Amino acid sequence: MTSNSIVDLARASRLASVSMQSVTNEQKNEALLRIKQVLAERRDEIFKANEEDKKIAEEQVKAGKLSASLFKRLDICNGDKFDTILSGVSDITNLPDPTKKVTYATKLDQGLELYRLTVPVGVLLTIFEARPEVVVNISSLALKSGNAVILKGGKEATKTNAVLAKVIQDALASLPESNGIPKEAVQIVETREDISALLDLDRYVDMVVPRGSNSLVRHIQNNTRIPVLGHADGICAVYVDKEADINKAARIAVDSKTNYPAACNSAETLLVHESLLEGTDKFTVVATALLNANVTLKAEENVRSFLLSTVASELHDKIVPAVPEDFDTEFLDHIIAVKSVKDVDEAVAHINEHGSKHTDAIVTENEATADIFTTRVDDAGSYWNASTRFADGFRYGFGAEVGVSTNKTHARGPVGLEGLVIYKYKIKGNGHIAGEFGSGKKQFLHETIAPENYNV
Numbered sequence: 001m002t003s004n005s006i007v008d009l010a011r012a013s014r015l016a017s018v019s020m021q022s023v024t025n026e027q028k029n030e031a032l033l034r035i036k037q038v039l040a041e042r043r044d045e046i047f048k049a050n051e052e053d054k055k056i057a058e059e060q061v062k063a064g065k066l067s068a069s070l071f072k073r074l075d076i077c078n079g080d081k082f083d084t085i086l087s088g089v090s091d092i093t094n095l096p097d098p099t100k101k102v103t104y105a106t107k108l109d110q111g112l113e114l115y116r117l118t119v120p121v122g123v124l125l126t127i128f129e130a131r132p133e134v135v136v137n138i139s140s141l142a143l144k145s146g147n148a149v150i151l152k153g154g155k156e157a158t159k160t161n162a163v164l165a166k167v168i169q170d171a172l173a174s175l176p177e178s179n180g181i182p183k184e185a186v187q188i189v190e191t192r193e194d195i196s197a198l199l200d201l202d203r204y205v206d207m208v209v210p211r212g213s214n215s216l217v218r219h220i221q222n223n224t225r226i227p228v229l230g231h232a233d234g235i236c237a238v239y240v241d242k243e244a245d246i247n248k249a250a251r252i253a254v255d256s257k258t259n260y261p262a263a264c265n266s267a268e269t270l271l272v273h274e275s276l277l278e279g280t281d282k283f284t285v286v287a288t289a290l291l292n293a294n295v296t297l298k299a300e301e302n303v304r305s306f307l308l309s310t311v312a313s314e315l316h317d318k319i320v321p322a323v324p325e326d327f328d329t330e331f332l333d334h335i336i337a338v339k340s341v342k343d344v345d346e347a348v349a350h351i352n353e354h355g356s357k358h359t360d361a362i363v364t365e366n367e368a369t370a371d372i373f374t375t376r377v378d379d380a381g382s383y384w385n386a387s388t389r390f391a392d393g394f395r396y397g398f399g400a401e402v403g404v405s406t407n408k409t410h411a412r413g414p415v416g417l418e419g420l421v422i423y424k425y426k427i428k429g430n431g432h433i434a435g436e437f438g439s440g441k442k443q444f445l446h447e448t449i450a451p452e453n454y455n456v
Contacts (some may be wrong), residue, residue, distance in 0.1 A: 234264025
């Protein structure tokens with residue numbers, strides 16, 4: 001697009017977001033159910049585009065220009081993935097409207113009331129790689145939360161993304177005029193140049209949500225004045241404590257690593273209490289479970305020596321030496337870095353130094369130790385005896401997610417509807433002026449208003 005076209009598109013999104021401010025929950029749900037219906041009706045068209053993208057991507061994988069993990073994320077045709085996408089739209093309609101909620105209410109004076117209400121952020125710019133289902137997920141969350149959204153997907157899914165966005169726009173355009181949601185509430189751009197132009201338009205775009213590689217997120221963060229909500233890495237860790245139930249540890253470690261290795265919530269680091277390497281085969285059980293799941297263990301020398309002496313010889317080729325960089329690496333593959341620590345404090349220190357503030361887990365039967373870990377690890381999600389793979393908006397009950405945030409402001413962890421609203425203050429008065437209040441004058445009441453007496 002030309003720079004003028006991009007400005008026009010951003011301006012149209014801004015106008016759409018203004019229109020969305022007064023849309024009711026019923027109107028939002030009407031739009032979402034219409035989107036689901038039209039997606040189902042045009043399934044063949046969507047699948048055809050996805051097959052074309054996959055055919056091109058297959059050649060790129062063979063040429064070493066596209067990773068196998070990204071290729072896997074591209075497919076929405078096989079299995080029940082498309083039906084899951086449709087179900088996700090329905091799930092979002094069943095969620096409560098996150099807007100117009102009163103979060104603070106106080107009487108300042110007789111006839112003078114202050115309210116804090118949740119409102120949409122405005123215009124979201126979402127940039128993502130592969131995973132074309134993100135077009136539907138984020139569009140649905142944006143609409144449900146009263147936001148307009150501009151989408152930019154990866155070039156490996158260009159055809160699929162374009163068709164999905166067109167279907168959504170057509171569904172919105174087919175709504176009755178009384179609905180109030182314009183088709184411009186969901187728009188898509190295709191090139192890096194478009195994104196570069198949009199990142200300068202802080203007048204129209206309120207928040208950027210990048211989903212993808214470390215380099216993508218860092219580039220966005222370094223090239224815009226617009227607030228960025230997201231995470232650059234997914235370096236998640238599992239710590240097996242000396243008081244771990246070893247069968248739980250094996251299950252959790254394997255699931256955290258292998259359930260979907262290409263996901264940002266898969267484990268990249270395995271920490272083990274050093275006592276489990278002395279006079280016991282407990283850690284051997286965990287390591288063997290990972291090795292049998294085709295995971296390569298990049299282990300520090302003391303861990304590697306222990307495993308080579310306790311693990312079946314036919315598995316030794318998957319136990320390789322670790323280098324320091326491995327503990328700062330997001331493998332996104334059947335590889336995990338392994339290190340021993342002397343106690344939970346050292347585990348916490350390692351994660352806070354090398355982790356990405358995403359999600360980390362401890363396996364232990366000691367509640368006090370678990371509390372130390374989950375309290376002191378600086379991350380968006382701290383789990384006790386559970387897989388890191390639970391860090392997901394759908395699994396949290398958000399319907400879907402726009403991404404996972406490791407930020408310390410506004411929203412953190414999987415970002416669902418509540419992360420797509422901000423708040424504003426409203427005052428209702430009756431000719432009140434600030435000059436009437438102060439020393440020797442009227443004093444503020446600051447009385448809490450009960451919900452049944454809200455007047456907004």
